[in-house]
Amino acid sequence: MVAMDSINAVRLLEDCEKGLQRLVSTAASEGDYGAVIKLTSWARVLGGLVEDAKAELAPAKQIPGGSQASPQRTITGRTGSDSLPSKGSQKARLAGRYPKFFRTSGELMKIGWSKRERAEYHHKAPHSVLMQLVSKLTVVGSGGTIFTADDVFPLGADEGSPVPNYQSYLCLAWLRHEGLVQAHGRQGYSVVNGESLNAAATTHWNELSPYAG
Structure with a gap:
């Protein structure tokens, strides 16, 4: 459902x-x-x-035994026509560089790649929204409980000041990128270590590179 x-x-x-x-x-x-x-x-x-x-x-790819399949890479020598990368491989490598995350003026910035427009796009969320999400996840994700976005968003709804969902999703994407939250396909997400999530998020935030744009 x-x-x-x-x-x-x-x-x-x-x-x-x-x-x-x-x-x-x-x-x-x-x-x-x-x-x-x-x-x-x-x-x-x-x-x-x-x-x-x-x-x-998108459901995670599975291999026999239930573990997630890791992407395989084959290295071959370049000769003749394959000496130059194809346009398709160039696009794949370009898209593979994203998302990127930075700090800028007290905000979390995500730089993504739009396949449709073949261009970068920027999203921002205040640091306060990130910590609001962290506080919520320590509750809904306690004990390794798997939760969905619907269990968490919209943030701030109970206080009458709902946070725009794109900001909340940006913060969730960063927590996943940092390995603090794990995705389980369509089942939802889980917090890797709920008891230390707040401290870990603060540490990772302080280590985040400032945007030099």
């Missing part, structure tokens, strides 16, 4: 993105270039959310 809700949520995001794209076309035809710039930036944010959500929903 949770997986179906998540799939429906992705479809809604895609519909919103398409709606914004139509508005961009309308604004461009009317010469309202200020609106074009604003609507395009919103569409990019939604596009990044769609790609992130689809990646979250």
Whole structure:
């Protein structure tokens, strides 16, 4: 049921993105270039959310025995026509460099790669949102309990000040990137060590490279 809700949520995001794209076309035809710039930036944010959500929903590949399969790499000599990398391999290597995370003015920044636009996109979330998520995860993920995004988001809803979900997902992606939260395909997530999550998140944050942009 949770997986179906998540799939429906992705479809809604895609519909919103398409709606914004139509508005961009309308604004461009009317010469309202200020609106074009604003609507395009919103569409990019939604596009990044769609790609992130689809990646979250993708089931982990399994090998016999239930462990996750590790990507295999074959090294061969280059001769003749394979002396230069193909465009496909160049794109794969480029996309493989992402996501990147930085600190900037008290915010967590994620730099992702949009396959659709073949360009970088930037998302930011305040450090306070990150620590709010950490506090929530120490509760819902206590004892190694597997939880879903629906168990956690939207942050701040109980206080009447819900945090935008894209900021919450950005922080969750960083915690996964740092190995503090583990993904279990469509089942959800678990905290690697709930008792020390707060201290670990603070340590990793302090070690995060500042954005030099």
